[in-house]
Structure formats: C-alpha cells, structure tokens
Amino acid sequence: MNSIARSKNVDIFDPTPLLSNRVQKYAPGAIRRLLPLESLPGMISLVAGKPNPEVFPFEKITLSLKGSNEEIILTREDGLVDGLQYGLPGGNPELVRWFEGFQSELHGIDRNQGWSCCIGNGSQELLHRTFQVLTDPGDPVLIETPAYPGVVGFLQAEDYKLVQAKTDRHGLEPSKLEKSLSQWPEDLPLPKLLYTIPTGSNPTGRSCPEWRKIEILRLAKRYNFMILEDDAYYFLNFENEPQGKPRSYLALEQEVNGETGRVVRFDSMSKIVSAGMRLGVLTGPLPIVKNVIKLTENINLQPSSTTQILALSLFRHWGHTGFLDHCARASDFYRRKRDVFAAAAEMHLKYRATWDLPTAGLFFWLTLTLPPGGDTFELLSKKGMERGLLAIPGVAFMPDNRKTYQLRASFSLVTEEQAYEACRRIAQLVDDAWGDWVREFVPGRVDRKGLSNPTTTVLA
Ligand SMILES: Cc1ncc(COP(=O)(O)O)c(C=O)c1O
Structure with a gap:
C-alpha cells in the first residue's frame, strides 16, 4: 500500500x-x-x-x-x-x-x-x-x-x-x-x-x-x-x-x-x-x-x-x-586522456576489438574479437601476466558470472606511451587466443607466427 x-x-x-x-x-x-x-x-x-x-x-x-x-x-x-x-x-x-x-x-x-x-x-x-x-x-x-x-x-x-x-x-x-x-x-x-x-x-x-x-x-x-x-x-x-x-x-x-x-x-x-x-x-x-x-x-x-x-x-x-569549475577542469583532463587511449586503440585494436567512445567516467569497455567460446578471464589470467598487462575481465561485471569477450580498461592513470603499449599488448592477447585456438582445432595447418604480430615485444 x-x-x-x-x-x-x-x-x-x-x-x-x-x-x-x-x-x-x-x-x-x-x-x-x-x-x-x-x-x-x-x-x-x-x-x-x-x-x-x-x-x-x-x-x-x-x-x-x-x-x-x-x-x-x-x-x-x-x-x-x-x-x-x-x-x-x-x-x-x-x-x-x-x-x-x-x-x-x-x-x-x-x-x-x-x-x-x-x-x-x-x-x-x-x-x-x-x-x-x-x-x-x-x-x-x-x-x-x-x-x-x-x-x-x-x-x-x-x-x-x-x-x-x-x-x-x-x-x-x-x-x-x-x-x-x-x-x-x-x-x-x-x-x-x-x-x-x-x-x-x-x-x-x-x-x-x-x-x-x-x-x-x-x-x-x-x-x-x-x-x-x-x-x-x-x-x-x-x-x-x-x-x-x-x-x-x-x-x-x-x-x-x-x-x-x-x-x-x-x-x-x-x-x-x-x-x-x-x-x-x-x-x-x-x-x-x-x-x-x-x-x-x-x-x-x-x-x-x-x-x-x-x-x-x-x-x-x-x-x-x-566547485563546478574544478569539475570542468577535471573533465577536460580526463577527456584528453580518453582521446589518447582512443587513438591508441584505433591504432592497435582495429579488427581485434570493438568499443564505444566513453562519454563520461574513466573506462573503456573493449569487446575482444576472440575465437568462439573465448573468455577474457582465462586469457588475462593465463597470458596477461606473461604479456605484462592487467585489466579487469568482463566476468567481474556479470552477476551470473558468465564468460565474456569483454574487458575493462581504465585510462585514468596511464601516460600516452603506456596507453599505446597497453593497446599493443591487448592486441597480442587477441592474437595469442587465436593462435591457441588454431593449434587446438586446426592441427598442423597454420603456423602460429603467421597470426601474431612479429614486431611486438614483451615488456616486463
Ligand atoms: C559506480 C561506482 N559507484 C560507487 C563507487 C564508490 O565510490 P566511493 O569512492 O565514493 O566510495 C565507485 C568507485 O569506483 C564506482 O565506480
């Protein structure tokens, strides 16, 4: 009532x-x-x-x-x-x-x-x-x-x-x-x-x-x-x-x-x-x-x-x-950081991920182009450490704990150089996932090197 x-x-x-x-x-x-x-x-x-x-x-x-x-x-x-x-x-x-x-x-x-x-x-x-x-x-x-x-x-x-x-x-x-x-x-x-x-x-x-x-x-x-x-x-x-x-x-x-x-x-x-x-x-x-x-x-x-x-x-x-002037300055600061991250994503993640430009806040929500059944939790836990990349897998945001192709990338603290490097490492992760998938499902048919970007380096 x-x-x-x-x-x-x-x-x-x-x-x-x-x-x-x-x-x-x-x-x-x-x-x-x-x-x-x-x-x-x-x-x-x-x-x-x-x-x-x-x-x-x-x-x-x-x-x-x-x-x-x-x-x-x-x-x-x-x-x-x-x-x-x-x-x-x-x-x-x-x-x-x-x-x-x-x-x-x-x-x-x-x-x-x-x-x-x-x-x-x-x-x-x-x-x-x-x-x-x-x-x-x-x-x-x-x-x-x-x-x-x-x-x-x-x-x-x-x-x-x-x-x-x-x-x-x-x-x-x-x-x-x-x-x-x-x-x-x-x-x-x-x-x-x-x-x-x-x-x-x-x-x-x-x-x-x-x-x-x-x-x-x-x-x-x-x-x-x-x-x-x-x-x-x-x-x-x-x-x-x-x-x-x-x-x-x-x-x-x-x-x-x-x-x-x-x-x-x-x-x-x-x-x-x-x-x-x-x-x-x-x-x-x-x-x-x-x-x-x-x-x-x-x-x-x-x-x-x-x-x-x-x-x-x-x-x-x-x-x-x-107060509001200060907020406007903070928004400008983060808008510039968002734009840098967007440019980095555009350079390294085209065809390997999709995303929308954030309209507010601190995060990019990237949907990785992973093989069928892929999961960012598994990918980040197995290969993220190896590649030197930490991000939050999509499952953390799913009340039903389901597998996802997504990850959350925060752009608030990274420098321009780190933003580009981070996106390059995400691209490597996507390539890694496809490499593993091909090895598992198409044995002997594709050389993994042919799929990964030979110019990428792994930083500590
Ligand atoms: C959506 C959302 N709500 C609430 C909070 C908690 O904020 P506070 O630091 O004010 O406790 C956060 C912190 O990141 C958040 O992202």
Whole structure:
C-alpha cells in the first residue's frame, strides 16, 4: 500500500512500506540521538564519551590549494575542534546544508519536498547502507548489467536474486526492463529497487539519455520500485554542451511522475576531490535518509569529522561555481586522456576489438574479437601476466558470472606511451587466443607466427 503526502501541490511518495525487516530491528543509537540536543541554549551535556580536545596534539591545519597562493587555515577557534571531535552520524550539519543547497541548485529540486542529504565514508558505504535499508538477504533486485562489482560483491554474498536489467550502447534499455517486469514470475515478489549508474557507467563508460530515464521513472511508479541512482561519474562528463548532459533521475522525477520520493541519489567526491578522504553524499527521501543514519549510528558511528571539515572549508572557499569549475577542469583532463587511449586503440585494436567512445567516467569497455567460446578471464589470467598487462575481465561485471569477450580498461592513470603499449599488448592477447585456438582445432595447418604480430615485444 503506497502512502502519498502533499507539499506545495507536489505529491511525495513515502517509501516507508518498502523498508526492510532488518532495518526495523535497529533502534536509534542511545547516545547519538541525543547529540543534536547538546547545542540547545543553556544545556549541560553529560551524554557523550567525547574526548576533551585539550589533549589533541593539533594546533591548526593549513590547506594550500594547487594553482593558487591562497591558503585555508583551520584553527582551534575556527572549525578545527569540530574536525577532530566526534560528530553526528548523518554528517557535519553545515556540510549537509552545503550539499542540500548545491543539490537543490544543480538538480532544480525544491528544498521543502521531503528530501535531505547525509554524508558517508564514500558513496560505497551509503550504497551498502541503502541496500540494507530497503532489502533483506535473498530479495530480488534489478541491477544494471554489466554491473559495478562493488555492489555485485555484497549482493552475491547475501544470496540476492539479481535480475539483470539489460543495457545497450545508450545504457539501460527501458523496453527490456518493462518486458522483464511484465513477465515477472508469480512466485517472486516484485523488486523494491533498481540499481543503475546513469553517467559514464562502470564498466562501460556509457551514459543513459534523458528519454530513457523518463521511461524508467514511469516504470518505477507503475511497478512501485525505488531507483538507486549511483552517479559516481556525474562530474566527469565529456559532453561539452549543457544540452548534451542529460538531467539526473532526481531532477526529472517530479516532472515525469508528478511526485517525488522514489529516487535515492549517490554522489562521490572520490574522482574529483580525493578518493582517500572517503566522502560520499546521499540525496533522497527523508525516511531513507533517516534509516541510513540509524544504521550508521549503530554500525560505525559517523563519517570522518576531519575529512568533512576539510571538505567544508574547501567547498565554502570555492562556492558552487568554484566547485563546478574544478569539475570542468577535471573533465577536460580526463577527456584528453580518453582521446589518447582512443587513438591508441584505433591504432592497435582495429579488427581485434570493438568499443564505444566513453562519454563520461574513466573506462573503456573493449569487446575482444576472440575465437568462439573465448573468455577474457582465462586469457588475462593465463597470458596477461606473461604479456605484462592487467585489466579487469568482463566476468567481474556479470552477476551470473558468465564468460565474456569483454574487458575493462581504465585510462585514468596511464601516460600516452603506456596507453599505446597497453593497446599493443591487448592486441597480442587477441592474437595469442587465436593462435591457441588454431593449434587446438586446426592441427598442423597454420603456423602460429603467421597470426601474431612479429614486431611486438614483451615488456616486463
Ligand atoms: C559506480 C561506482 N559507484 C560507487 C563507487 C564508490 O565510490 P566511493 O569512492 O565514493 O566510495 C565507485 C568507485 O569506483 C564506482 O565506480
């Protein structure tokens, strides 16, 4: 039974009936739920086992920004103590407010429509929490395939029924999704959520156009499921024109469905600010945010205060515009790397592989031209080490562990020279596979040397 509330003439879907059994077994943390009350005027708090900051050895933290002479200095009087102390499970309230303002502006969503943000140690933690909030082990889940292994891993470990939502070169295919939902087995409960990576998917580098998002949003309403929008590569978009950048599910929901509340969005600061800081943001309906926070306070208490205070200082210094300018520079940087890798692939992999140019993100998804029955897992494990090449075989992205002709190549760190050399080695692997196949199936008829590239060298 769905429950719908109205705010300023907008229907707000309440996902509470979709919550998992396991999350309902958790009580709010006995200590942390009292912490917000500490800031009430006149309150004397004997609540938390907070250490006294007097004993912390830090006097100040100075951040020097690249390409600028400006420094951000955090002193004990100005922010540092908060950054060294325990904080709230949902994140530093000022950082949360900063992100709420940012999301509201970026995605055009009204501040008072039943949503908020919370912070996590990377979007990975928030994704895991949200799955726990909405599902129980063994539940059916719609998962965009090829799928991000960081999610497949914990879902497989808990015996979820992973129903693959198929993709083509433009991301998720709504017609296939609809078919799958309309033919859903009678003995299986309908899925409570769809997990998708709409921009620069990991592993395919493909992005989902707006019209497909619209159809998928309609399906979410029709079949009563939530959309987990994992947009880890949203800020690394290579489409130059604003009209080339599709709006997010979060941005489209109200216009498409006449209601909000089914989209939970995940943003990651890893690819643009620092992966080591571990900073992710969830934006979603209040009942989901509240329950994610409830799990955090019971499991690992909170995201890192130090990371959050550093990020808050940086974001205040930048403002929304400065943040987006930085993202635009990062996108330019990776666009150039993508183009170098594409040129290298064109030179060495024509006829030996096919691929689409990634529109965002960090990855090429190469389909190797392998002999029948070929498998990149076998090829990379047997010959990859020999040839000096590491890449992720396609099977890692397949919830059903099937053999594939694909591999994921990350272009983020390699130099131009390494990109060309890597593609040359991939070409050698393809030749190796055909050489082995010919030796096995056409004994004595073809000389292996005739198939491999005699000019290639094996580097250590
Ligand atoms: C699609 C996707 N989602 C989530 C994550 C996790 O990101 P974070 O570093 O914010 O935990 C990654 C990391 O590579 C990713 O590729």
